Amino acid sequence: MRFLITAGPTREAIDPVRYISNKSSGKMGYALAGAAAHEGHRAILISGPTALDIPPGVDFLPVESAQEMYEAVERYIHQCDIAILCAAVADYRPIDPAKQKIKKNSDTMVIELEKTPDILGSVRDVFQFEGALIGFAAETNDVEVYARGKLERKKCDLIVANDVSRHDIGFDSSQNEVTLIFPDRSEPLPKASKEHIALEIIERACIIQHNKTTKK
Ligand code: CTP
Numbered sequence: 001m002r003f004l005i006t007a008g009p010t011r012e013a014i015d016p017v018r019y020i021s022n023k024s025s026g027k028m029g030y031a032l033a034g035a036a037a038h039e040g041h042r043a044i045l046i047s048g049p050t051a052l053d054i055p056p057g058v059d060f061l062p063v064e065s066a067q068e069m070y071e072a073v074e075r076y077i078h079q080c081d082i083a084i085l086c087a088a089v090a091d092y093r094p095i096d097p098a099k100q101k102i103k104k105n106s107d108t109m110v111i112e113l114e115k116t117p118d119i120l121g122s123v124r125d126v127f128q129f130e131g132a133l134i135g136f137a138a139e140t141n142d143v144e145v146y147a148r149g150k151l152e153r154k155k156c157d158l159i160v161a162n163d164v165s166r167h168d169i170g171f172d173s174s175q176n177e178v179t180l181i182f183p184d185r186s187e188p189l190p191k192a193s194k195e196h197i198a199l200e201i202i203e204r205a206c207i208i209q210h211n212k213t214t215k216k
Contacts, residue, residue, distance in 0.1 A: 002041065005033045005036070005085075007029020010068075020093065031194040031198035035199045037055060042059070044059045044079070046073060047062055049064065066089045073085075082132040083123060083134065085120045092116065121153070140163070157212075158182055161178060176192070
């Protein structure tokens with residue numbers, strides 16, 4: 001199978017030296033790309049800036065902003081069978097980033113933000129991708145309810161949901177405990193390393209894609 005995987009945070013420019021971003025380490029997405037390659041699949045990893053090494057055997061495409069990530073996904077998704085969108089894309093960006101470094105001339109400052117493109121939400125409706133589609137949902141409360149809402153709204157086959165209010169798992173941790181939300185059921189996975197969870201997700205993704213193509 002050919003996988004497209006997004007990972008890491010995005011950076012949204014305020015001026016040439018400043019940006020808005022988030023605490024995503026990229027570990028889950030890199031683990032997914034590494035697991036796919038390890039299992040003999042092709043993987044294109046489209047990643048925002050991280051401190052991680054590129055997993056062996058993976059095609060790597062670095063990006064910075066949500067807009068760049070959107071364009072990279074649009075460009076490569078039709079070369080793939082399965083898309084796993086794991087990146088922590090910034091939801092908002094400065095409307096009009098300054099061309100030159102902003103000077104601290106005033107005591108307060110207001111930056112007007114606009115929504116970034118919803119990459120996962122565009123995969124079916126804009127890019128018309130028909131392969132297996134897997135998204136992530138990081139929630140602090142009502143994890144399953146919100147995750148199921150995302151599954152339906154963004155027409156995913158699977159949402160991997162995790163509770164980011166817990167400090168022992170998720171964002172910067174090397175461990176994770178997730179619930180797999182399918183259209184017809186939910187399946188909690190036991191706490192494990194991100195590498196182990198990645199292998200489970202890759203396996204499920206292949207089954208979903210296999211079922212899609214044999215149904216046609
Ligand atoms: N995502 C994306 N593009 C964005 C924002 C998010 O592709 N601009 C993807 C993430 O990679 C993840 C999923 O969408 O797979 C969940 O992101 P999230 O921001 O939690 O979903 P939203 O529907 O935007 O909901 P909310 O922020 O209100 O929780």
